[in-house]
Amino acid sequence: MVEANVRELYGKLATTGEYVCVTVAGDRISSVAPVPPPPHDGEQVWISPGLIDLQINGFAGHDLNAANASMEERIHAVCHMTREVLKAGTTSFCPTVITAGDEQIRSALTAIRLACEQDPLVASCVVGVHLEGPYLSGLDGPRGAHPLRHIKDPDWEEFASWQEAAGGRIRLVTLAPERKGAIDMIRRLVREGIAVSIGHTAASHDEIAAAAEAGANLCTHLGNGAHPNLPRHPNYIWSQLAEDRLLPSLIADGHHLHPSVVKVMARAKNDHILLVSDAAHLAGMKPGIYRTHIGGEVELLPSGRLQMTANPSMLAGAAVSLAECVQNYMRFVSVGIGEALKRRP
Ligand SMILES: [Zn+2]
Incomplete structure (x- = not known):
């Protein structure tokens, strides 16, 4: 009984x-x-143990990076998103705050801090904030969808004030090492115990090596946030793959990278890769047409592809859960679930 x-x-x-x-x-x-x-x-x-997602922007309609949201709405989004990602199998995550003006970044970070302070479930799931930007490449392609007007060189004082707004919760920063002052910034971040990931970059081979030497040890969604065409070699994708000190994250949603690319990257890194969802707030929603706050209509297909309605060849973000990415990875790389989930040193 x-x-x-x-x-x-x-x-x-x-x-x-x-x-x-x-x-x-x-x-x-x-x-x-x-x-x-x-x-x-x-x-x-x-x-299986709960999954850990180092890059997630929202889920089930709740957006961490919404423009013009009130503080109350932002806190609500963090609390409700947490409950939705738990249902999808992710038990720990890094809410990801992307490039925006100072006030919006500060509000998004403050909301995450307040949600953690007010809601023990949120505090137990948020392992740290991922700040993706604004110290990124301004070039079209590498920049991805990060707004050019807010992209800039690293600024320690500014970062320190954001870290204060977050209550010390920023644990991961994605930056482009070719920006002025970036290598010094990497050293300071690493000294403070904050992990640095190379991403949205057009860095040279030497700049990537210098970033790794300074302590950067991750690559953000390698193969995305890149030029549509690159010199065949060397280029910043090969250089990051060849740099043994860098552990890349991949978006294995089946749309951001061709399955063959996931397989080759996983093999090149001897399966030392991380999967991230990089989910936009429409992840976990029903397929259909949605209007986004950045303007423009997007369509979420049953396959999980999120595309611009006006230009279906353009992705409008990632929209599948991390658990689905794990399933894809098993298929793309021909490994079982035990191998896909294995913790590696
Ligand atoms: Zn990105």
Whole structure:
């Protein structure tokens, strides 16, 4: 007889393939016990540790980077987004604040801090804020959708004031190492315990090496935020792949990178890669046509492709959950779920 507040979930452990029963008492997992395999193969339920997403801009209609939102609306977005990403299998994440004017960046960071202070569930899921910009390349292509008018050289005083607004929660900064003062900025960030990721960049091979030497150790969505055409070699994609000190994140939604590119990048890095969703706020919504605050209509297709209605060849962001990216990765790279989820040193 199972007590009213006790639930039992049966499935296969993603890490070992073992059948288990997970017992949940109230809001806690009380045991994970091996059980015999079921007599017939029904619907396969995989049980895995929660996923960690280092780059997510919103989910299920809640947007962390909404323009002209009130503080109350922003806090609401953080709290509700947290509950939606949990349903999709992500239990820890870095809310990602992108390039904007000072006031908007400050408001978005303040809202994340207040949401963490007010809501223990949010505080337990937010592992740190990812600041993606505004110290990025201003070139079309590398810049991606980051607004040119707000892109600038690194400024420590400005960053320090944003870090204060975030209550010290900024744990990851994406920047372009070719910007004036970027290498010094990397050193200072790393000294403060903040991880630095190279992204939205058109850096030379030497500039990438200098960034890694200064302590940058990640690449943000490698292969995206890049020129449509590049010199065949060297170029900043090869250089980041070849730099052993850099661990790239990839958007394996099946739309941002061709499956062959995911496979080759994973092989080049010996499977030392991170998957991120980079989800826009329309991720987790029903397929359909939506109007976005940056203007223009976008269409979310059943495949998870989010594209501009006026120009369907242009993506309007990523719109699938991290769990779906893991599924894609397994297909693209021909690995099982245990291998895809394996923690690597
Ligand atoms: Zn980006």
